[in-house]
Amino acid sequence: MHYLQNAFNSFGPRDAAGAAIRFILEIIFEENLFDELLCTLTDKSRYGGFGGDPGWELARKNSNIPADSPAYKDWPQNAEFRAIVDDTNAKTYLTRAELYKYINHIMKVFVEHDPEHKKLVQPLMDFIESGEITSEAGMEACKNM
Numbered sequence: 001m002h003y004l005q006n007a008f009n010s011f012g013p014r015d016a017a018g019a020a021i022r023f024i025l026e027i028i029f030e031e032n033l034f035d036e037l038l039c040t041l042t043d044k045s046r047y048g049g050f051g052g053d054p055g056w057e058l059a060r061k062n063s064n065i066p067a068d069s070p071a072y073k074d075w076p077q078n079a080e081f082r083a084i085v086d087d088t089n090a091k092t093y094l095t096r097a098e099l100y101k102y103i104n105h106i107m108k109v110f111v112e113h114d115p116e117h118k119k120l121v122q123p124l125m126d127f128i129e130s131g132e133i134t135s136e137a138g139m140e141a142c143k144n145m
Contacts, residue, residue, distance in 0.1 A: 003057045006058070007022075007026065007029075007105065007106050007108045007109040007110075008022040008026075008102075008105070009050055009105070014111070017127060018025070018092065019085070019088065019090050020056075020083040020084060020085045020088070020090035020091060020092045021058075021083040021092055021094065021099070021102050022102070023056065023085050023088075023090070024056050024057075024058050024083050024085065025102055025106045026106070027052065028058075029106055029107075029110050031052075032120060033050070033052075034049075034120060034121055034123070034124055035138070035141035035142075036050045036145070037058075037103075037124060038123055038133065038138050038141065038142065039098075039141060039142040040058060040059075040060050040081075041096075041124075041128075042126060042127065042133060042142065043059065043060075043063045043064070044133070044142065045093070045143075045145060047142060047143040047145040048060050048062055049082075051084075051099075053083065054073050054085075054087055055085065055086030055087055056083075056084065056085045057082075057083070057084045058081065058082070059081065059082050059084075060080065060081055061075060061079065061080050061081070062080075070140065076125055077095050079093035079094060079095065080094065080096045080099070081093070081094045081096070081097055081099050082094075095107040100128050101123070102126065104128065107121050107124065107125065119122070122135070123137060123138035126138075
């Protein structure tokens with residue numbers, strides 16, 4: 001899926017922090033980790049984040065834990081998500097709106113490359129639009145994670 005590696009060529013900040021979320025989203029879309037991403041986006045799931053090789057992680061701040069908790073001492077006040085890539089020491093904190101801009105951008109590239117891909121990301125698209133998991137498959141995935 002070489003086209004995903006070029007998805008962000010003209011999008012987003014070019015600094016190391018922007019590189020972390022771009023790298024992570026490329027992996028998520030290459031490996032079809034859409035259930036994991038969907039469940040990370042919602043507070044209705046116990047699934048607060050996920051990661052993989054080579055040492056990356058996307059995490060959500062749990063709204064049920066106070067923002068001044070020691071678990072979030074390094075998080076900026078308005079941050080809801082953290083993206084880390086260990087090998088590069090790249091780390092970025094994002095608001096929900098910022099993360100959605102990145103996700104929507106790569107989803108557009110993903111679907112434009114092959115319109116059949118829309119079926120794979122439709123639950124994610126619906127969630128970003130409505131803030132609710134609307135598909136049975138999405139609800140089941142998040143219940144089991």
